[in-house]
Amino acid sequence: MVSNAGIVEQEIKLKDRYGRFVVPDVTADVIDKTKYPRFHEAHAMYVVQETGDAIFVPSGWYHQVKNLKDTISINHNWFNGYNIREVWGFLKREYAAVEHELDDLKEIGLVGRDFVDQCQVVMLANTGMNYVEFRELLYAKTIKMLSWCEHPENSDRMLVKRDLLSHLGYVSLSDTGTQKSTSAGPMWTCNWSYCVMLAAGPQTKQ
Structure with missing residues (x-):
């Protein structure tokens, strides 16, 4: 092999x-x-x-x-958990390139969240995926896999959970969006780290 x-x-x-x-x-x-x-x-x-x-x-x-x-x-x-590090690296490079090309827009007042949003729009057109779609995909996959782990008949569920947590760790960062809470729980527009929190499970308060 x-x-x-x-x-x-x-x-x-x-x-x-x-x-x-x-x-x-x-x-x-x-x-x-x-x-x-x-x-x-x-x-x-x-x-x-x-x-x-x-x-x-x-x-x-x-x-x-x-x-x-x-x-x-x-x-x-396509991609999966085993090459997600490379995919995340690619998306970060693509975003940096778009940000560089659109830097002139700051001179006409497009700054802050508006500038970031415009970069995401252009990135989506160029690459076929932006940070928002990537985050939504990770969130949906996390929910699906953790739901599968809840069933007792899935004997390797703990292994899957650890595997998921390991892969999500590659894409955690401090500020890619604002976490919004609703009565049904955090929305998909939350911070990347929420996916990692889901996979890690309930945290015990000290």
Whole structure:
């Protein structure tokens, strides 16, 4: 079995001598060894995907596709608890880029919460997800998994709970929104840390 760390290590060997860009075609007959000095060290896995086959490519794995004939390919990008750290890092970088590009808006009076909201709107258009949607997704998933853990027949419920708490810990931060309480409990617009609190369970007051 090939480990995720082993595959990611191979990708480093595909990059140029500055560690920035991956070789454009790993099947090329001639590769510039001065530009890609470690390319010859990389070991590839080759897979032929037949009609009707689905291939899962884990997050962080470099892959290249070569169509052997006219092909219609359907791709779907998704994430789960095991790569949520990378997803959160990506969203933070995307937000920082949008914030930088819209910085001029502050000169015309768009500041504070209004500026942040506008950045979120642009980020959603560019990336397909912003902080608000990401937070709502985590909250909904937390509720669903904890509800599953309440059933006695689920023998590994404590393991799932610890796993959930561990993954949510990657995305906790101090100020991404205002927690709002209602008679039904905190709304989904609450602080990130509320998801972690849910997974941790009731806290005993000292």
